[in-house]
Amino acid sequence: MASQQFCTFHLDAYLFGVPVPQVQEVIRFQEMTRVPLAPEVVEGMINLRGQIVVAIDLRRRLELNERAAGELPINVVVRTPDGAVSLLVDEIGEVIEVEQGSFEAPPETLRGAVRSMILGVHKLEGKLLHVLDTEKACQLPVAESVAAS
Amino acid sequence: MDEIVKDFLIESNENLDRLDQELVKLESEPSSKELLASIFRTIHTIKGSCGFLGFACLEKVAHAGESLLSLLRDGKLALTEEVTSGLLAMVDAVRCMLAAIQATEHDGENDYPELRERLKQLQGGGEAKPASSPAAASVSKPAAVAPSAAEAAATVSPETTIRILDAGPDSPILPREESSSPANGTSHPAVAGKVASSQDEAPAPQQIPDARAHDSGVETVRVGVNLLDKLMNLVGELVLARNQLLQFSNTAQDAGLHTVSQRMNLIATELQEDVMKTRMQPIGNIWNKFPRTVRDLAHSCGKEVRLEMVGQDTELDRTIIEAIKDPLTHLVRNSMDHGIEAPEARRRAGKDATGVLTLRAFHEGGQVNIEISDDGAGLNADRIRRKAVERGLTSSEQAARMPDRDIFNLIFLPGFSTAEKITNVSGRGVGMDVVKTNVEKIGGTVDVQSVAGKGTTVRVKIPLTLAIIPALIVRCSGERFAIPQISLTELVRLESGKAIETVHGAPVHRLRGQLLPLVYLSQTLNVAPRRTGAGLALPPVAEKKENTLQNVNIVVLQAEGQAFGLVVDDILDTEEIVVKPLGKQLKGISAYSGATIMGDGRVALILDVLGLAQRTQVIAEARDSEHDGRHSEIVKSGSDEEHALLLAENGLEGRVAIPLSLVARLEEFPRSVIEHAGTQEVMQYRGQIIPLVRLSQVIPAASDAEMLANTNSIQVVVYAEGKRTVGLIVDRIVDIVEERAAVEPLTPRAGVVGSFVTQRQVTDLLDVPAIVRAAVPGLLDAVAAETRST
Numbered sequence: 058m059a060s061q062q063f064c065t066f067h068l069d070a071y072l073f074g075v076p077v078p079q080v081q082e083v084i085r086f087q088e089m090t091r092v093p094l095a096p097e098v099v100e101g102m103i104n105l106r107g108q109i110v111v112a113i114d115l116r117r118r119l120e121l122n123e124r125a126a127g128e129l130p131i132n133v134v135v136r137t138p139d140g141a142v143s144l145l146v147d148e149i150g151e152v153i154e155v156e157q158g159s160f161e162a163p164p165e166t167l168r169g170a171v172r173s174m175i176l177g178v179h180k181l182e183g184k185l186l187h188v189l190d191t192e193k194a195c196q197l198p199v200a201e202s203v204a205a206s
Numbered sequence: 207m208d209e210i211v212k213d214f215l216i217e218s219n220e221n222l223d224r225l226d227q228e229l230v231k232l233e234s235e236p237s238s239k240e241l242l243a244s245i246f247r248t249i250h251t252i253k254g255s256c257g258f259l260g261f262a263c264l265e266k267v268a269h270a271g272e273s274l275l276s277l278l279r280d281g282k283l284a285l286t287e288e289v290t291s292g293l294l295a296m297v298d299a300v301r302c303m304l305a306a307i308q309a310t311e312h313d314g315e316n317d318y319p320e321l322r323e324r325l326k327q328l329q330g331g332g333e334a335k336p337a338s339s340p341a342a343a344s345v346s347k348p349a350a351v352a353p354s355a356a357e358a359a360a361t362v363s364p365e366t367t368i369r370i371l372d373a374g375p376d377s378p379i380l381p382r383e384e385s386s387s388p389a390n391g392t393s394h395p396a397v398a399g400k401v402a403s404s405q406d407e408a409p410a411p412q413q414i415p416d417a418r419a420h421d422s423g424v425e426t427v428r429v430g431v432n433l434l435d436k437l438m439n440l441v442g443e444l445v446l447a448r449n450q451l452l453q454f455s456n457t458a459q460d461a462g463l464h465t466v467s468q469r470m471n472l473i474a475t476e477l478q479e480d481v482m483k484t485r486m487q488p489i490g491n492i493w494n495k496f497p498r499t500v501r502d503l504a505h506s507c508g509k510e511v512r513l514e515m516v517g518q519d520t521e522l523d524r525t526i527i528e529a530i531k532d533p534l535t536h537l538v539r540n541s542m543d544h545g546i547e548a549p550e551a552r553r554r555a556g557k558d559a560t561g562v563l564t565l566r567a568f569h570e571g572g573q574v575n576i577e578i579s580d581d582g583a584g585l586n587a588d589r590i591r592r593k594a595v596e597r598g599l600t601s602s603e604q605a606a607r608m609p610d611r612d613i614f615n616l617i618f619l620p621g622f623s624t625a626e627k628i629t630n631v632s633g634r635g636v637g638m639d640v641v642k643t644n645v646e647k648i649g650g651t652v653d654v655q656s657v658a659g660k661g662t663t664v665r666v667k668i669p670l671t672l673a674i675i676p677a678l679i680v681r682c683s684g685e686r687f688a689i690p691q692i693s694l695t696e697l698v699r700l701e702s703g704k705a706i707e708t709v710h711g712a713p714v715h716r717l718r719g720q721l722l723p724l725v726y727l728s729q730t731l732n733v734a735p736r737r738t739g740a741g742l743a744l745p746p747v748a749e750k751k752e753n754t755l756q757n758v759n760i761v762v763l764q765a766e767g768q769a770f771g772l773v774v775d776d777i778l779d780t781e782e783i784v785v786k787p788l789g790k791q792l793k794g795i796s797a798y799s800g801a802t803i804m805g806d807g808r809v810a811l812i813l814d815v816l817g818l819a820q821r822t823q824v825i826a827e828a829r830d831s832e833h834d835g836r837h838s839e840i841v842k843s844g845s846d847e848e849h850a851l852l853l854a855e856n857g858l859e860g861r862v863a864i865p866l867s868l869v870a871r872l873e874e875f876p877r878s879v880i881e882h883a884g885t886q887e888v889m890q891y892r893g894q895i896i897p898l899v900r901l902s903q904v905i906p907a908a909s910d911a912e913m914l915a916n917t918n919s920i921q922v923v924v925y926a927e928g929k930r931t932v933g934l935i936v937d938r939i940v941d942i943v944e945e946r947a948a949v950e951p952l953t954p955r956a957g958v959v960g961s962f963v964t965q966r967q968v969t970d971l972l973d974v975p976a977i978v979r980a981a982v983p984g985l986l987d988a989v990a991a992e993t994r995s996t
Contacts, residue, residue, distance in 0.1 A: 090809040091685055093731035094795050102789070102801060102809040107439035109801045109809050111789035139790040197791045 059157045063186065065150035066133055069121040073187045079135050083149055086129035096197050100145055105134060112143040118194055119171055135191045142195040155179045214255050218304055221248045225297050226498035229290055236285040246275045252300065264303045271296040434484050441481045448474040449806055482784050489567045490518030492531045496538055500563060503542040510549050510560040511542060517567035522574055526668055533641040537578045537664050545582035545662050555659060569692045579663035585656035587613045614654045618642040677783045680761060681776040683733040686810040688783050688802055689761060693815040695769060697777055698760040707965060709943055715760060715771055724771045725822045731797060765819035785812060797821060851943050854936035856901050861969040868974050870926040872939060874919050889933060898933045899981040904957050925974055932978050956980060
């Protein structure tokens with residue numbers, strides 16, 4: 058049976074994973090440039106070797122509790138069709154290999170906007186690995202329309 | 207494909223582009239020896255290279271051209287339009303063959319035996335008789351109309367080539383070379399072909415010096431854009447490392463390290479600058495082919511057109527250059543075909559028979575603007591309305607309601623074409639929407655403006671995705687922002703907030719007597735200002751205390767002709783910045799045009815001045831008020847309930863306000879216009895005798911300065927009611943404001959409704975009808991009678 062490698066990370070009490078090929082790199086927290094008027098989930102922009110990358114606070118994106126003050130998130134830079142995007146997570150986990158057979162779609166009881174961003178879970182021993190749909194997670198509703206006019 | 211062949215193709219295509227320009231130029235200055243020599247050399251280079259690479263047919267065509275050119279160069283033949291067209295056709299033929307080579311690799315010659323046959327015929331007869339002009343002209347058309355199409359469609363090319371060459375046979379202009387050329391053409395490539403196939407690398411050293419010799423000093427190397435991008439990012443990283451090193455060396459107190467790091471600093475900076483420049487290209491690179499396009503189109507449409515180009519050296523990122531090439535070509539063709547009229551029509555309209563097509567490029571508001579304007583017939587709004595309704599693109603009521611400006615932009619809708627007859631140039635209704643789509647693909651906008659009988663201007667605005675622009679760096683709420691220098695007019699620093707007044711809550715500053723609307727960046731961006739109460743649009747009284755305590759930095763900006771002041775926390779420095787696109791997640795925010803990386807490696811947002819102005823509604827009003835004449839620039843924004851008031855001075859201290867709605871015009875006349883009809887002061891105004899009323903006589907000012915007597919001109923507020931017009935002479939017109947005037951009736955005075963405070967001065971609101979009635983008794987009653995009777 059096919060197996061897949063996931064880069065895992067922690068968000069609040071949950072374990073999340075992104076297929077390894079989608080991850081460009083993982084870097085520690087960097088000073089960010091705030092983007093006024095941007096959607097709330099946009100934490101800011103970072104300079105990734107000359108490339109400007111938008112950092113999305115994944116906790117806010119997935120409607121989880123706010124990170125405690127003073128805790129520095131980690132940048133998981135993922136590749137998307139529209140270029141690299143940094144996802145801010147609490148802590149980075151290890152790379153694990155999972156069998157396709159352990160996968161299950163999210164339960165019907167998972168509702169709301171979050172459902173579209175979670176492809177499903179892999180049932181690991183004693184915990185569930187949430188598989189993040191990075192593309193959806195990086196797709197924000199249209200930032201804002203011109204207030205005037 | 208063989209590297210040599212690839213190089214040859216690239217080089218030859220470039221040479222051909224240059225040939226196009228030079229030939230068109232040659233037509234206007236046929237005696238230029240340098241031009242002829244340069245053209246001859248170019249053709250010769252192509253011919254020579256073909257010889258090495260075994261492209262026999264190509265060589266033959268080039269040879270025919272060369273022979274013709276040598277006659278021109280030696281002065282044995284005068285340059286005529288037919289000759290130029292013939293030569294241009296030859297250029298097109300070569301281009302088609304190059305496209306064939308590109309498509310079928312280096313053995314292209316073998317795939318076109320019948321073409322070679324035709325070429326041989328041409329070689330035989332080509333030197334016999336002159337090209338008849340209609341043939342030459344008609345041949346140049348199809349190729350000229352779709353120069354890029356020829357490159358793309360290799361299958362079409364042999365046909366086109368043949369037709370072009372057919373025109374040649376009748377030309378008597380190549381007398382001497384006759385005998386030598388066919389032999390040369392066949393034997394030489396055969397030998398060369400062998401060389402090329404047996405020793406692929408061998409011809410290279412020979413070819414290079416050959417090509418170099420003609421490159422007239424400019425040494426260039428072809429580098430892939432990917433490599434440049436990578437270099438650019440690496441340099442960015444180097445700069446970061448440099449910055450860290452600098453910080454480290456500052457703390458390390460090591461003189462040696464310090465020296466090295468300073469040196470490194472300089473080198474890295476210079477390297478960064480240069481690498482950034484590698485991606486930029488002047489827009490002239492794509493404009494260069496337009497003289498040829500315009501010439502050919504003008505000939506085929508029977509029009510006379512002069513092409514003017516302004517701002518060729520406006521630099522654009524090369525990816526953008528590529529993307530706008532086709533849309534621009536289409537717009538130029540469109541202007542030629544639909545815009546500029548035929549010479550007779552122009553003469554009938556009282557215009558110069560030669561139409562002018564102007565290309566203009568410039569940076570504005572962090573964007574590159576490209577304008578294609580013609581002085582042709584302009585767009586016919588009614589016809590577009592009709593067509594739009596006919597095609598079901600809009601309803602007739604909608605169309606009737608739409609202002610012309612919006613109507614003109616309907617031409618960008620798919621399937622729209624107003625051309626009365628479909629020409630092979632344009633008019634198929636697929637062009638303009640493609641233009642719009644392509645421009646929008648790179649984040650740009652297209653807008654068309656037109657004046658019937660005067661011409662049409664299409665303006666393409668493209669964002670600078672990767673342009674380097676000088677920018678002012680400001681700080682607001684702890685973040686740095688870059689403001690493109692191009693929209694910057696001046697910087698004003700107020701030592702205290704006192705100089706900020708409000709027009710009904712909207713902050714303004716009097717800059718050299720003109721009201722400058724102020725926009726607080728922190729407020730616009732909805733971020734907490736660094737200092738509390740930086741005079742946001744709160745009532746001046748509440749804010750006054752804090753206001754007066756601190757400095758205010760105003761960046762005076764210009765957006766679509768309207769000046770406004772952007773209040774920021776700090777003004778830092780000016781820097782050359784590299785504009786980078788914002789991530790998709792941030793695209794919709796109109797306040798930013800991009801982002802950039804600052805010297806310390808951090809990201810800063812680039813403010814979009816136009817976007818800011820639109821957000822804060824600085825320019826929306828400006829556009830509406832443009833026709834209000836000379837006071838348009840000081841009209842302030844405001845809500846609907848507010849009234850526009852004209853402020854004027856009466857005597858030294860007195861200020862009066864007149865509702866703008868009652869003011870027909872503001873005029874300034876020399877004193878000498880005042881005449882008398884009986885005791886009544888009158889003047890002649892637009893064919894009428896109008897009574898004049900001196901405001902100072904109706905409303906006695908506190909201290910009557912008799913300013914009127916001391917000046918040579920009078921300021922007249924023209925007041926019109928019905929058909930009657932009255933001139934109200936005031937001492938000085940001060941301003942126009944938007945006020946929701948809280949008028950307090952003080953002591954009742956004739957001609958005054960009451961008083962209110964504006965611009966911190968007590969101002970009398972005039973009861974103009976009452977004043978006029980008092981000064982010119984009977985006038986308004988007559989008006990009233992007139993209105994009753996109608």
